[in-house]
Amino acid sequence: MATPLSATKLLAVLKAEGCKVVEYRSWRTHNRNSKGAWGPVNGVMIHHTVSSGEDSSVALCYNGHTLLPGPLCHTVGGKSGKLYMVSAGRANHAGSGDGDVLRAVINETALPADNQANTDGNSRFYGLEIVNLGNGKDTYPATQYDAAVRWAAAICRAHGWGAASVIGHKEWQPGKIDPHGPVEGRGPFNMTAFRRDVAERLKNAASWSSGSTPSTPDTAEDPMAGMTKQDIYEAVWRTDAITAPATATDRATNKTWEPQSYLKDIGNRVRSMDSRLAAQSAAITELTRTVTQLATNSESLDADALVHRIEQAIEAIDIRLEVTS
Numbered sequence: 001m002a003t004p005l006s007a008t009k010l011l012a013v014l015k016a017e018g019c020k021v022v023e024y025r026s027w028r029t030h031n032r033n034s035k036g037a038w039g040p041v042n043g044v045m046i047h048h049t050v051s052s053g054e055d056s057s058v059a060l061c062y063n064g065h066t067l068l069p070g071p072l073c074h075t076v077g078g079k080s081g082k083l084y085m086v087s088a089g090r091a092n093h094a095g096s097g098d099g100d101v102l103r104a105v106i107n108e109t110a111l112p113a114d115n116q117a118n119t120d121g122n123s124r125f126y127g128l129e130i131v132n133l134g135n136g137k138d139t140y141p142a143t144q145y146d147a148a149v150r151w152a153a154a155i156c157r158a159h160g161w162g163a164a165s166v167i168g169h170k171e172w173q174p175g176k177i178d179p180h181g182p183v184e185g186r187g188p189f190n191m192t193a194f195r196r197d198v199a200e201r202l203k204n205a206a207s208w209s210s211g212s213t214p215s216t217p218d219t220a221e222d223p224m225a226g227m228t229k230q231d232i233y234e235a236v237w238r239t240d241a242i243t244a245p246a247t248a249t250d251r252a253t254n255k256t257w258e259p260q261s262y263l264k265d266i267g268n269r270v271r272s273m274d275s276r277l278a279a280q281s282a283a284i285t286e287l288t289r290t291v292t293q294l295a296t297n298s299e300s301l302d303a304d305a306l307v308h309r310i311e312q313a314i315e316a317i318d319i320r321l322e323v324t325s
């Protein structure tokens with residue numbers, strides 16, 4: 001259980017961590033405290049804004065929009081490396097997420113999959129919105145990433161938390177993908193690596209200045225490290241654009257085909273074709289043998305006997321008709 005930092009204290013710890021902080025408008029008193037709890041706080045959460053432009057992104061996070069009133073986070077991380085303070089209270093950034101994840105953050109244990117949306121995160125997490133389109137192509141400059149690491153480390157340090165108190169929005173709320181996209185010099189934004197970088201800072205004094213150098217290459221050993229199942233699904237399937245049923249018949253009979261449905265169906269059809277081909281081959285082989293025998297022995301053709309022999313030949317092979325669609 002931790003009491004949220006005051007605006008003054010929050011500003012002080014960020015500056016002590018070497019953050020370039022900009023105080024935006026009435027950020028100290030701009031909050032959603034009248035709409036719900038702010039605290040006890042248990043961790044920090046990293047987001048991307050799905051926007052571009054530093055000034056407009058900061059204004060958006062301060063004001064919010066028609067569907068979601070601001071503030072939309074506590075701090076906005078610009079591509080310049082500057083951190084803009086937009087709130088020191090409850091903010092609309094985390095929404096409802098997984099209570100199991102919150103418990104893991106509180107205990108600083110390994111994160112479970114986020115498969116529930118049963119717990120208010122806006123009372124529990126400080127939020128950083130990093131300016132990025134979130135399209136998987138927009139790069140986070142190294143200076144912007146370093147500022148985010150410092151921001152998270154400063155708050156963890158102030159509360160006595162470890163790096164396991166840092167999560168990405170994608171690790172909190174089902175369906176979220178942020179933070180997402182390439183980080184300059186590092187590969188895909190990777191929360192495991194991000195926590196490692198926060199942990200590295202926390203081992204040192206707040207004034208430590210070497211935090212911008214990656215401690216280890218994030219992608220050299222395992223390019224999938226830190227990716228969630230959702231990330232992988234998005235990368236592999238959605239971008240292949242084969243999630244919708246291909247034919248009118250498919251759409252009519254099964255409106256919820258997933259990519260794996262196509263794979264299973266193709267597999268079934270191939271096995272079925274194998275079986276039918278084997279049956280045809282057996283029939284032709286038996287027919288050839290019979291005709292040869294008839295010709296050799298100058299016997300007369302008994303049609304019923306011929307059909308029977310072909311049927312037996314087909315039954316003798318291992319036929320697996322598995323088409324179930």
Ligand SMILES: [Zn+2]
Nearest residue numbers: 047048169178
């Ligand atoms: Zn988010």
